[in-house]
Amino acid sequence: MSLHELFALEELESGTARKVELEGHQISLVRIDDDVYAIGDICSHEDVSLSEGYVDTEDCLLECWRHGAMFDLKTGEPETLPAVRPVPTYDVSVVDGMIQILIAEGSEPPGAGRGSTWVRGDE
Ligand code: FES
Numbered sequence: 001m002s003l004h005e006l007f008a009l010e011e012l013e014s015g016t017a018r019k020v021e022l023e024g025h026q027i028s029l030v031r032i033d034d035d036v037y038a039i040g041d042i043c044s045h046e047d048v049s050l051s052e053g054y055v056d057t058e059d060c061l062l063e064c065w066r067h068g069a070m071f072d073l074k075t076g077e078p079e080t081l082p083a084v085r086p087v088p089t090y091d092v093s094v095v096d097g098m099i100q101i102l103i104a105e106g107s108e109p110p111g112a113g114r115g116s117t118w119v120r121g122d123e
Helices: none
Strands: 002-008 016-022 025-032 035-040 054-056 061-063 070-072 091-095 098-103
Touching: 016 098, 025 098, 035 091
Parallel strands: none
Antiparallel strands: 002 098, 016 025, 025 035, 054 061, 061 070, 091 098
């Protein structure tokens, strides 16, 4: 396992998501109040960056901007179609005000080898 210290919690506004890349893992970090969640950044429906989507702070979900699938930030499971497969989740914590993520040793980056990723504005 490898532990990565990222940046201060206060640098991530509540209700927003930010993409980080660690050891080939593309991760969407989401802050809701003082809680931080980390799920795979690539939508399981198509190669789209979830961190460019919308955070539902009430239900703790991240909505894909492209087709609207909602992912549970605690489990990575899709709550709505068209996505049917979960995205990975990562152990994330805040220590002394700094966000830390644990990457499991030998874990394969999800989607490795897939094609390019859609970004907002690509159509
Ligand atoms: S690309 Fe995310 S729901 Fe279709």
